[in-house]
Amino acid sequence: xARTLLIVEDExxxxxxxxxxLEREGFRIVLAGDGMQALSLARSERPDLVVLDLMLPGIDxxxxxxxxxxxxxxxxxxxxxxxxxxxxxxxxEVGADDYLTKPFSPRELVARVRAMLRRPRxxxxxxxxxxxQFGVLTIDAARHEVLLxxxxxxxxxxxxxxxxxxxxxxxxxxxRSQLLERVWGNDYFGDDHVIDVxxxxxxxxxxxxxxxxxxxxxxxxxxxxxxxxx
Ligand code: CA
Numbered sequence: 001x002a003r004t005l006l007i008v009e010d011e012x013x014x015x016x017x018x019x020x021x022l023e024r025e026g027f028r029i030v031l032a033g034d035g036m037q038a039l040s041l042a043r044s045e046r047p048d049l050v051v052l053d054l055m056l057p058g059i060d061x062x063x064x065x066x067x068x069x070x071x072x073x074x075x076x077x078x079x080x081x082x083x084x085x086x087x088x089x090x091x092x093e094v095g096a097d098d099y100l101t102k103p104f105s106p107r108e109l110v111a112r113v114r115a116m117l118r119r120p121r122x123x124x125x126x127x128x129x130x131x132x133q134f135g136v137l138t139i140d141a142a143r144h145e146v147l148l149x150x151x152x153x154x155x156x157x158x159x160x161x162x163x164x165x166x167x168x169x170x171x172x173x174x175x176r177s178q179l180l181e182r183v184w185g186n187d188y189f190g191d192d193h194v195i196d197v198x199x200x201x202x203x204x205x206x207x208x209x210x211x212x213x214x215x216x217x218x219x220x221x222x223x224x225x226x227x228x229x230x
Contacts, residue, residue, distance in 0.1 A: 002028040003117060006047035008038040008064065009079070010056050018051060021106040022113065035059035042072055049075040049116060051109075052096070065094040069144070075116040079104075095141065132167060134228050137206065137215060139167060148207060158183060159202045162195075166216060166226040175223040199224060 005027045009015040012033075019029050030045045032038035035056050042050065050068065054061035065076050078099040098112055132139040138147040144160060146153045155163065165182045166174060174182075176192035183195075199216055206215045217227045 002026055003048040004028045004030060004045055005113070006030045006032060006038065006041055006045065006050045006074070008032045008035070008050060008056065008061070009053040010034060011053075014053075017106070018109070021110060022051075025110055025113075027113075035061070035064040038064050039067055042068055042074065046072070047074050049077065049113060051077050051079065051113070054078055054080040062094045065096050069095045075119075077109075077112055077116065095144075134167070134170070134215070134226075139163070148205075153205050155202070155205060159198060159205070162198055163202060166224060170226045170228060173219045173222050173225045179223065195224075 005022055007015055007018050007022070007029060009018065010033050015031055015033065019031060023029050030041050030047060032041050035058050038050070038052070038056075041047075050072075052061045052064060056064070059067075061078060061080075065078065068074065068076065075098075076096040078096040079102060080099055081102045097116060100109060100112060132141070136149040138150075139145075140147065141164075146155055146160065146163065161183050162179065165179060176195045179195050180192060200210065203210055203213055203216055208215050214227050217225050219225055
């Protein structure tokens, strides 16, 4: 049976081009021109893989990916125009599987799609992305779940994203403005110290002693870094 690919791209020319190349490879193709349409088609057509442009009108590719992850295990190949966006796209934060930076060659796209579809996913007991383990803390990115000594923590989306950003580079110091940009996006204007409030809440949930935290370490005058919980 042909695998179904959902292509989400608002530029008509590029969308048709992608459709042409991937159809020639024998895939069944479904097309969407914006994020909401993409999500609704993802529900009805159950694609195996989604080629998802980052810059879309309405809700952007990151948000589409986040919402998609709540009901679908489809592979997500993100298309991005800016190299600087890559670290937001991949992995913990939104759960894309791979990315291509525009412009890319059609051959490269086809190769990536084929490689992804060869990886087993949810076939029998094959596990998804590996669990991240830091001492008693477990982060299950596939399920957007954080466990402390096996107990599931109730984190808000914002706290989860904040934790994901810190965990994406353990030991690296993130300034408040870097955290703001990554968690709230570029359109946030306000006091950097809003971060501190969420850090405090997150520490409480992680059972971190504010005086001697082991997971989220304050770097005085700079920002925060993730410790390994030891
Ligand atoms: Ca676009």
